[in-house]
Amino acid sequence: MKKTSRGRRRIAMEAIENAAARQVCFSKRRAGVFKKAAELSVLCGAEIAVLAFSPSGKPFFFGHPSVDSVLAHFFSAWPAPPRPHHPLAGAPVQALGREESQLAELLEEERRRK
Amino acid sequence: MKKTSRGRRRIAMEAIENAAARQVCFSKRRAGVFKKAAELSVLCGAEIAVLAFSPSGKPFFFGHPSVDSVLAHFFSAWPAPPRPHHPLAGAPVQALGREESQLAELLEEERRRK
DNA sequence: AGGCCTATGCTTAGACC
């Protein structure tokens, strides 16, 4: 049978010009980064959050125990002036742009899972 | 000469009990995750932020173009009620706990580098 | 955008400094 792949090839660590290739690379590597972050949290019980925007502007995130809690920990440093515990809490989805409402939905899903 | 290492061994994907080993694992893997995140931003020009707390509570972070900008993008979804552009901006370091002041210093350093 | 597959480059457990 025909050899269909030459296997992994080394690529230069510079911006990928081709938009399609860049998007594919983002998808694969984003998955890799998120997996590594998840493993880190499991193995070491560490709090970690990853927020990323794809080249096309689509938001992705990961958080352990949750994005919310990590950001809260991050912000807890500041003596809270009167503001919601978390800027995302209770925000009206209809007030957001398309990209943002997706994010809000995803965050909602994450909350429900807990 | 004596063989001093048996090389990499597979480990179970579960919490590491030994505190010392857990800390070492965190250090190595944190570096790995941050490197991957950096590569992702370079290759795909993607915005990405990683916030992590070591088992000992020490904060680490990475952001491209900066932690600030990614969080700003993340929060830009919310029609800003009267609050600072970024919760971290201008916070008095002396008001923070030890861990938090370290974080503030590091964020300051990051700002200066730009 | 995410899956599958292969060949191969990269990451990292373990031991020591």
Add this chain to the structure above:
DNA sequence: TGGTCTAAGCATAGGCC
């Protein structure tokens, strides 16, 4: 906590679905 070194486990470029 962060380097160094070795050997072996794992991630991923490229091609196709």
